[in-house]
Amino acid sequence: MKERLTDALYGAAWSSVKKLPEPVAVRLGRTIADAVWKRRGKGVLRLEANYARVVPDASPERLAELSKAGMRSYLRYWMESFRLPSWSRERIREGFDVKDVHHLTDGLASGKGVIIALPHLGNWDLAGAWVTTKLETPFTTVAERLKPETLYDRFVAYRESLGMEVLPHEGGSAFGTLARRLRAGGLICLVADRDLSASGVEVKFFGDTARMPAGPAILAQQTGALLLPVTLWYDESPVMKGRIHAPIDVPETGTRTEKTSVMTQALADAFATGIADHPEDWHMLQRLWLADLDPAKGPADDSVRPAEGTAP
Numbered sequence: 001m002k003e004r005l006t007d008a009l010y011g012a013a014w015s016s017v018k019k020l021p022e023p024v025a026v027r028l029g030r031t032i033a034d035a036v037w038k039r040r041g042k043g044v045l046r047l048e049a050n051y052a053r054v055v056p057d058a059s060p061e062r063l064a065e066l067s068k069a070g071m072r073s074y075l076r077y078w079m080e081s082f083r084l085p086s087w088s089r090e091r092i093r094e095g096f097d098v099k100d101v102h103h104l105t106d107g108l109a110s111g112k113g114v115i116i117a118l119p120h121l122g123n124w125d126l127a128g129a130w131v132t133t134k135l136e137t138p139f140t141t142v143a144e145r146l147k148p149e150t151l152y153d154r155f156v157a158y159r160e161s162l163g164m165e166v167l168p169h170e171g172g173s174a175f176g177t178l179a180r181r182l183r184a185g186g187l188i189c190l191v192a193d194r195d196l197s198a199s200g201v202e203v204k205f206f207g208d209t210a211r212m213p214a215g216p217a218i219l220a221q222q223t224g225a226l227l228l229p230v231t232l233w234y235d236e237s238p239v240m241k242g243r244i245h246a247p248i249d250v251p252e253t254g255t256r257t258e259k260t261s262v263m264t265q266a267l268a269d270a271f272a273t274g275i276a277d278h279p280e281d282w283h284m285l286q287r288l289w290l291a292d293l294d295p296a297k298g299p300a301d302d303s304v305r306p307a308e309g310t311a312p
Contacts, residue, residue: 231274
C-alpha cells in the first residue's frame with residue numbers, strides 16, 4: 001500500500017506541477033521546502049550534519065540557514081524535474097549556463113568517448129537535457145532500481161523522454177554496456193559522489209574518509225575515454241550554472257588499483273571544490289562518510305533521492 005501511494009504521489013506531481021505557471025511552481029517549491037525544514041526530520045538533520053563537515057567552522061545558526069537553503073534548492077530540483085517534460089527546447093537550451101564547455105565538446109570531437117562524473121549538486125537532469133538539446137548529443141546513464149517497480153519505470157521513461165539511455169544499476173551488465181558506448185566514441189554521465197555498492201574507493205573528502213565509486217576511473221582506464229568532473233549550482237536567476245572541470249588524466253605508472261585510487265581522489269577533490277563554493281546546492285540527504293556508516297549494514301539512507309543516475 002505504501003509503495004502504491006508513493007507511486008501515485010509522484011505520478012500526480014508530474015501531471016499537475018508541469019501545468020503550473022513557473023512563478024507559482026517556484027513559490028510552491030519554497031513553501032514545501034520550508035515546511036519540511038521546520039519539521040526537522042531525519043533527512044533535514046542528515047543534510048545539516050553533512051553541511052557541518054563541509055563548513056566545519058559554521059555556527060549552529062549558520063548550519064540551520066544552510067539546511068533551510070539546501071531544502072529550498074532540493075525542492076527547486078524537484079519542481080524543475082516535474083516540469084522539464086513540458087519545457088520547450090528553447091527553454092531547456094536557455095536554462096543552463098556552463099563554463100568551460102570546450103572540455104566536453106573537444107572530447108566528443110576527439111572520438112575517444114567522454115565520461116562526465118557529477119556529485120549531487122543542482123539538477124543533473126536539467127544538465128543532461130541541455131546536453132541532448134543544446135549539444136544534440138545523446139548519452140547513457142545508470143539508475144538505481146526503486147520500489148515499487150512502477151516508480152522506477154516512471155523515472156526511466158522521464159529520462160528517456162529527455163534523450164537519455166538509462167541502464168539499471170543492478171545485474172552487472174551496465175558496466176559492459178557503458179564501455180561499449182565509450183569505445184564507440186559516445187558520452188556517458190554518472191553521479192559519482194556516493195558509493196552504492198559498499199566496495200568503492202576510499203577518498204579523503206572534507207578532511208575525513210568516504211567511499212566513492214570506482215567505475216568512472218576504471219572505465220577511463222579501460223576505454224581511453226576522457227574523464228570530466230562537472231559541478232552545478234543555482235543562483236537567484238532561473239538559469240542553473242555549471243562548470244566542466246579539466247580532464248582527469250590516467251596516471252602513467254602504478255597498478256590498476258593504484259591508478260583508480262588516484263583518479264577517484266582527483267574526482268573527489270573537484271567535487272569538493274564545487275560543493276565548498278555552493279554547499280546549499282549539494283543535495284546529500286544520506287550518510288556518506290565512513291564514520292557515519294554502520295560497517296555491518298553498508299550505506300545507510302535517511303532520505304533517498306529516487307532513481308538517481310549513479311556510477312557502477
